[in-house]
Amino acid sequence: MSELVTKYEWGHLRRLAAEGPVPAQFRQDRKLQMELDRLDAMGFVEPVDPRGLNAIPQDYGHTYEEFDLKRYVAIIEAGREYVRLRERL
Structure with a gap:
């Protein structure tokens, strides 16, 4: 079960499940976007902004400014359950 998500996706899930902001930066290679799209497709997160993950x-x-990822995406119950289960391994 621990290999269901990549180590980077796992990092996003754990940080989104925790209290407080989740500092992030946009990457020109769109890696962050692809990771979040995959977590969304798996039903672990959902967009918060009406514009979606875009x-x-x-x-x-157009910038390398840091932003709070929680302004754009939220972990949902299936994602929280995955984090709980995986942390018990």
């Missing part, structure tokens, strides 16, 4: 490159694609 809001991240729209707002930060």
Whole structure:
């Protein structure tokens, strides 16, 4: 079960499940976007912004400013359950 998500996706899930902001930066290679898209497709996270996950490159694609990932994506119950189960391994 620990190999269901990549180590980078796992990092996003753990940080989104924790209290407080989740500092992130847009990457020109769109790696962050691809990781979040995959977590969304798996039903672990959902977009918060009405524009969807495309809001991240729209707002930060021209800059390297740090932003709070929780303004754009939230972990949902299936994602929280995955984190709980995996942390018990």
